[in-house]
Amino acid sequence: FVDNNLNSFQDASELGIPNVSLELFKLENGVYLSTGHRTTTDASGDYEFGLALGLKPGTYRIVESQPVDYFSVASIPGRLNGNSSLGETVAGNPDMLTAIRVPLGDSHGTSLDFAEAEPASVSGFVYNDLNNDGSRDSGEAGIGDVEVQIVSIESISGTINRTRRTKADGSYSFEGLPPGKYRILETVQPTDYLDGKDTPGTVGGQVRGVSNSNDLLTDIRLDGGEDGVDYNFGEILPSSIAGMVYEDTDRDCVRDPLEPALEGVLIELLDANGTVVATTRTDEKGEYRFTKLTPGIYAIRETQPAGYLQGGQVAGSAGGDATLTDLITAISLGQGTNATDYDFCELRPASLSGNVFADLNEDCIFDPDEMAIEGVRIELLNSDGNIIAHTFTDSFGNYLFENLQPGLYSIRETQPTGYFQGGQMAPSGTGLTDQVDLIREIELASGQQLTQLDFCEVPPATISGFVFQDGEPILTPDGNPPNPLLGVRDGIRDSSDLPIQNVVLELRTRTGQRIPSRNALPGIYESDTLLVTTDENGYYEFRGLRPGAYHIYQVQPTGYFDGRDTAGSSFGSFAINTDDVPDQSQLNMIELLSVESATNPGSDAILMIHLMPGNHAQDNNFSEIVVLETPREKPPITPVPPIEFPKPIVEPPPATGFVTLPFERFLVI
Structure with missing residues (x-):
């Protein structure tokens, strides 16, 4: 009978197998010899070596001729007269029942059965799984000429190991399989494809088997007569990501023909979980490429090249997010996508100096x-x-x-x-x-x-000089200065001259205007305009001055007559002295300044002191003269004549006593 569930019991649904030949053997002298009796099963699969054969008591053996298109499952001992067990199985030979002992008398052995199983089959496809979901959808083409192997894990008919190559439509099938447990392998990954999702199929509408490693479906249990279908191997077209690293000389993060490539830059490929799945380095053209990638979400990370500053990154043809430094994320690669232009632009550090x-x-x-x-x-x-x-x-x-x-x-x-x-x-x-x-x-x-x-x-410039009394006071009968006064003293400061303190001097512009103190360096002048006074040494100094041309106006000190003023070390400067004969340019300047009283320098000024940056114009000196009235002579004093006294008459003195002389008394001893 057909025992597709391999339970060695004829269930109600299991049919008998007709036309199966069986032969009867009898034990003679320790050897089973054919009795010459053969029979075949009827339409119900029943057989009988009946009474008509006149079988004698003894020990018998029944041998089944294996029916075509079936696999032996088991030989099943029967019953003697419906009670005790009858016959024994032979290890390794399910087509034989032996040691069938028939006793003397009217005996009837029954249920000496042989269980057979129909062959099983399994089939599936190797195909291009366009959406990589492990399900073969309409429009997903098969892949031909791929080798597929089936190997038994256990089988009722020994070890099974067969190979097939897929047809042009990607299909394969293994038929005529003995019931058992199997695994199916895709032995060689098809050229130009990456391993996709392998999916266990179904038997009678129920999934059987598992996929727990690449290119392998296993634990496929097939009973007799079962057909496993859709044991499929999904394959995917590889994708790639490529880009370059370069110096972005114009800072637009667009690779221009003359912008230098950067070689040897480390580039990492990350999966959707942020795990590094591959690394590479840019070549001499600054290019990098990751190939044979499965569809999915990726990120590209650059290790910032030494000696360069981060310039930017650009998501390429498959999109992505380039907002993070040295990282391009959310790159969605479809199957067979060759994503390009995932570029990193770098900048050489620049500098400013002076x-x-x-x-x-x-x-x-x-x-x-x-x-x-x-x-x-x-x-x-x-x-x-x-x-x-x-x-x-x-x-x-x-x-x-x-x-x-x-x-x-x-x-x-x-x-x-x-x-x-x-x-x-x-x-x-x-x-x-x-x-x-x-x-x-x-x-x-x-x-x-x-x-x-x-x-x-x-740098600021400085003007300095001295105000001094030029020599000793000049005496005149009336106390007025001689004319000309300037010829009396030379105006040259020497050791015989005396300093004059607290003399006020004012700095003027080229046009004679007063100069606000804000025009000088801050913190030097307390007055609103540039004014100084001489110190105890007669020294004055205008500090913190801008380069330019200046005039010094002196406020004539009280008690002094204006002496000869002398210009100092500044080239082109000159003092106004009444006895000087100015040249035409000097005369023009004096006339210009004299137009208005507020700018008139009088004769107490040194003009056109030219200052270069950092210059110190020294010895711009103002000499002053003291003039005094000559003291008057006193009349001569007539001497008083001396008093003449008469000469005394001298008489011999007495021996003792007083001597009286004119005007005097003397005691003579």
């Missing part, structure tokens, strides 16, 4: 003989005008901002104490210098080392 110096010739060019200014604060501003860094000039007046991203910058100087703002200078086309202490709109390219962004400062 000098702060004392500009002695006011050309804002740092000449060898000009002095650097140390300790000046320099600020770096971004394109929004915000301070992003600051530094101070070194002992050479240098400042430097390095490792800068290319972009738009400004540099601002804090005006150094003790200097006038001279200007700012930038190489042509590199920045605007139209604002005080600021160089703005500096466009810095990748790797650019921009220098000579300089701030020139003007």
Whole structure:
């Protein structure tokens, strides 16, 4: 009978197998010999070696001729007269029942059965799983000429190991399989495909088997007559991601033909969980590529190359998110997608540098003989005008901002104490210098080392001199100065001259105007205009002056007559002295100043003192003269004649007593 469930019991639904041949053997002298009796099963699968054969008591064996298209399941011992067991099975031979002992008398052995199983089959496809869902959908093409192998894990008919190649439509099948447990393997991954999802099929509408490793379906239980279908191997077309790393000289993160490639940059491929699944490095063209990728969500991460600043990243042809530094995420790769242009643009660090110096010739060019200014604060501003860094000039007046991203910058100087703002200078086309202490709109390219962004400062100048009494006072009969007075004294200050303290001097412009003290360096002058007074040494000094041409007006000190004034060390300066003969240019200047009383220098001024940056015009001296009236002579004194007294008469003195003389008495002893 057909025992497809392999339980060695004929269930109600299990039919008999007709036309199966059986032969009877009898044990003779220890050997089973054919009795010559053969029979075949009827339409119900029943057979009988009946009474008509006149079988004698003895020990018998029944051998079944294996029916075509069936697999032997088991031989089943029967019953003697419906009670005791009859016959024995033979290990390894399910087509035989032996040791069937038939006793003397009317005996009837029944249920000496042979269970057979129908062959099983299994089939499926190797196909291109376009959506990689493990389900073969309409339109998903099969893949032909792929080798598939079936191997038995256990079987009622020994070890099974067969191979097939898929047809053009990707189908395969294994038929005529003995019942058992199987595994199916795709032995060689088809060319140009990646392993997809392998799906166990169904038997009678129920899933049987598991897929627990690549290209393998296992634990497929097949009973007799069962057909397993849709044991499929899904394959997917590989995808790829490619891009490049390069120096982005114009900062647009678009690769231009002349922008240099960066070789040897480490690039990592991450899966949807952020796990690194592959690494590579850029080649000599700056290119990288990840191939044979399964569809899914990926990210690309760059290790920032040494010596470069992060410029940006660009999501390529398959989309993605490029908002994070050195990382492109959410790259969705469909099957067979060759995603390109996942690029990382890098920037060579740039720098800005310059000098702060004392500009002695006011050309804002740092000449060898000009002095650097140390300790000046320099600020770096971004394109929004915000301070992003600051530094101070070194002992050479240098400042430097390095490792800068290319972009738009400004540099601002804090005006150094003790200097006038001279200007700012930038190489042509590199920045605007139209604002005080600021160089703005500096466009810095990748790797650019921009220098000579300089701030020139003007050192203040000084004018000094003395006010002094020139020599001893001059005596005149009436106390008025001689005419001409200036010829009496030379106006040259020497050791015999006396200083004059508290003399007021005022600095004027070229046109004779008073100069507000704010025009000088702050903190020097308390008055509204540039006024000084001489100290106890007669010394005066105008400090913190801008370069230019100046006049000094002296307020004539009380008690003095104006002496000869002398211009000092400044070339072209001259003093106004009444006996001097000015040249035409000097005369023009005096006449210009004398037009108005407020600017008239009189004869107490030194004019056209020219100051260069840092100059000290010395010895601009004002001499003053003291004139006194000659004292009057007293009349001569007539001497009083002496009183004449008469000569005394001398008489011999007495021996004792007084001697009386005129006017005097003497005691004579």
